[in-house]
Amino acid sequence: MSVALAVTAAAVSLPGQAQAASEPLAEKLRRTIDGLRFQEVLDTAPPASPQAKRLPTVDRERQTTADVRRLAATAAPQPISQQPQLDATVIELDGKGRPIRSGTVLMSPLYPKGVTVPVDRNLSTTSVRWRQWDDKGWYANKGQGTIDVVPGRENAPLDHMLAYPASVLKLMVNFGVLRLVDKGEITLDTVYDYRPDPVSPLCGGATSKPVRQYMDESLTWSSNGASCALIKLLHDRGAIDPLNQAFQDLGLRTLQLKNTNPANGGRWSNSVTMSSLDTAKLLTLINGAPGTVWRAPDGTPVTRNVLSAASRRFFLEKLSQQGFNDMLSSVNRCGAAYPAPGIPHKVADRWIGPDGTVTVNGQKFGRDVRPCNAKAEVTFAHKTGWVNNSAADAGIVRSISKNGRRYVVAVFSNLGTQYVDANRPAVEPGTYPYSYTEKFAKLGNLIDAYERRRAS
Known part of the structure; x- marks a missing residue:
């Protein structure tokens, strides 16, 4: 059957905004995700396999491109053992960046067809018992976690184990560092001497760079070493606990940067948590919606002034x-037969060589992206992440034309580099391997096509 953004279910009227006269966004998103049949992916490291025994559960971002290639080359991948975990949110924005509607969908072995999440006027929900990711528990407990992320939700009608956020956690880190900048404790030009003790494989050795350079490397090409330095900077300044409390105070209760190592900024484990809804809300603030965007649990207005302009x-x-x-998105592979096209956005010029191909931190993509850039309809300010059992992407989409679509999208899943499509071709020699099932790119494309129609 064809996959299209489909219809039905109640949408949420957001603070100070008129309810759009269309069918509910959450149900459209649920049917789209269900129609893409994520359960048809193949597993290159099923539970009893030798590959599975070698996969780390702490500091997992130290996995390399070679690890991705090794998993992709597994001789006989098996069908996935149960329905995957997905957690997806779309927040539609008006021309000034204010939220108009939202939709959040969860999928798991508990909800194989997906389930929509009730969200209130404050872009919040008390209907989900959020649990930490558990690598072995995903198999043993049929996708149901054991460690609560938000207390007091034991009787919530929905239960979901949050996928590990992978490098999307760097949104929280950089938000925390910019809070220090706004408080005048540091500047972007402050040179930070990163002296890890002990040195970890994830973080690497000592460095000395301006804060702005660490942040650039962390966000634009996902440097783990730069991100470890920023986390250690937060620890050095006693800012980790206040950052986690700030997320709680803002009503972003699943955003938790916990149990990292103050000595080197490493030890990224399952106690670092993010939900798609709270991540999308954070991005809505960063995007700069005017006025009261929502109210915090204590009734305080939450505004874009959580960070300076x-x-x-x-x-x-x-x-x-x-x-x-x-x-x-998949635009770095412009025109390729695989993966499928995703969100049709523009590639930043800094990565494009004279031949039109993209190279990022030495990783080559091998496709001329200039034709796709010429046809690009939107910009996509986003952060991706992957490990073997985590895939994540969250960002802000804006139409290049003046009056077009604007929305925030965040998707987290356990379908990381361990999972492949049956039709996935061999990795071209010398190029960066595609890290996900192409079903995510198809999802991005379908969401964007719907938002384009809605805004027209």
Whole structure:
């Protein structure tokens, strides 16, 4: 059957905004995800396989491009053992960046067809018992976690184990660093001497760079070393606990940067959590919606002033220069038969060589992206992430034309580099391997096509 953004279910009227006279966004999103049949992916490291035993559960971002190639080359991948985990949110914005409607969908072995999440006027929900990701528990407990992320939700009608956020966690890190800038404790030009002790394989050795350079490397090409330095900077300044409390105070209760190592900024584990809804809300603030965007749990108005205008501009500039345009987009592979086209956005000029191909931190993509850039309809300021059992992408989409679509999208899943499509071709020699199932790119394309029609 053909896959299209489909219809039905109640949408949410957001603070100060008129309800759009159309059918509910959440149900459209649910039917789209269900129609893409994510359960048809193949698993290159099923539970009892030798490959599975070698996969790390802490500091997992130390996996390399070679690891992706090794998993992709597995001789006999098996059908996935159960329905995958997905957590997806779309927040539609008006011309000034204010939220108009939202939709959040969860999929898991508990909800194999997907389920829509009730969201209130404050872009919040108390209907989900959020649990930490558990690598072995995903198989043993049929996708149901055991460690609660938000207390007091034991009787919530929905239960979902959050996929590990992978490198999308760097949104939280950089938000925390910009809070220090806004408080005057550091500047973007402050040189930070990163001296890890001990040195970890994830983080690498000592470096000394301006904060703005660490942030650029963290956000545009996902440097783990730069991100470890920023996390250690937050620890050095006693800013980790206040950052986690700030997320709680803002009503972003699943955003938790916990249990990282103050000595080197590493130890990224399952206690680092993010939901698609709270991530999309954070991006809505960074995007700069005017007025009261929502109210915090204590009734306090939450506004874009959680960061200064200068910090928001810097953050957005770096997200718009994302080099790894994978998952919900695939434009770095412009014109390829695989993967399918995703969100039709423009590649940042800084990564494009004289021949039109993209190279990011030495990783070559091998396709001329100039034809896709010429036809690009939107910009996509976003952050991706992957490990073997985590895939993540979250960002802000804006139409290049003046009055077109604007929305925030965030998707988290356990379908990381361990999972492949049956039709996936061999990786071209010398090029960066595609890290996800192409179903995510198809999802991004379908969401964007719907938003284009809605805005026209």
